[in-house]
Amino acid sequence: MIEAIGVIGGGQLGRMLTLVAKRMGYHVVVLDPQEHSPCGQVADEQIVAAYDDRAAIEELGRRSQIVTYEFENIDIGSVEHLERCGYRVTPSSAVLRATQDRLLEKSFVRECGIATTAFAAISSRGDIEAAAECTGFPAIVKTVHGGYDGKGQWRVDSVAGVHGAFEEARGAVLIAEREVEFSCELSVVASRGGDGSVVAFPVAENAHDRGILVRTIAPARIEPTLASQAQEMASAIGRRLGIVGTYCVELFLTHGGELLVNEIAPRPHNSGHFTIDTTPCSQYEQHVRAICGLPLSPPRMFCGAVMMNILGDGTGNHLMGTEALLGDPSIVLHVYGKRHAVARRKMGHFTMLVDAPIDDAILTRAAAAHAKLSWR
């Protein structure tokens, strides 16, 4: 029987997961190197240690009946170590391995019979010419491991540009991708239970600014057939991965109407925050249910949503303007409890609840609401 959940990673995803787990009566222990982490603030206990601290990881295993993680750039060796010691970890190290590495990930998607943009590996200078041949320009060069929120990426226009990226990456293995000219970016948050059942939330439509998510519209403003296709792709990926828990599949919709999978996150996702305020069972609750062997809940949205991320800008650590923001009764505010509002750091988000189809007027209202916020 599961009474305590261990979470590797103490960020906002872990925090939102923990808030739900607490509501459901679980004891939560988090492991994060940063004392008083966003997740640690709401969990029962925090183990302050590095992700690759084997003794601390074992301690997390001892203090819980199931261990999960809230971001994928953790040490895979630690997850394997937990498994070898006989502790239960979900998603498994096999899932983590396939999704931590952008090359393995895109190859896996193709093995599922699902399209991706053209890509090639660059592990030495000698690979650059052939990779450029494969992708053409402009291309996006990314580190294969460790990137997030657009970090570790270079947009390049020439072979010389790829060489530049290779120098800057200082020996990291890279992937070059053809830049997709998309009409929009989409994501599907889904959850798979231990019994193999999969539920997928309505497709979300995402806007990024220099690689970082800034706005999600749900449901996405796309044809229902495309939406079902995207959900089916996500379900197929989850089944083939054998993941247990909530995960997210990010896609591009090309101008030609083709869906290309960009990446898979083996955890709850920023673009699924809307599920907290618009569904009876959020992506976080589905995750708790999945890892604890409880039935999943068929997703249902009470209303539409525009989710806006609140990023730091480096000018101060106090969020100003919340009084004006909450003057709009359709807005729900979430703040993550991070002390330092470093530029472009995810500090919080708000969800605007929408009963009508989402049009430009609503998006303008959401942007105006966002503009009321500042840092001091």
Ligand SMILES: Nc1ncnc2c1ncn2[C@@H]1O[C@H](COP(=O)(O)OP(=O)(O)O)[C@@H](O)[C@H]1O
């Ligand atoms: N091949 C590509 N073509 C066009 N845009 C891309 C491509 N790869 C990444 N991007 C843009 O950069 C964003 C972040 O890249 P992504 O691969 O999702 O990395 P991560 O989210 O892990 O930082 C994407 O959401 C998209 O806006």
Ligand SMILES: [Mg+2]
């Ligand atoms: Mg991404």
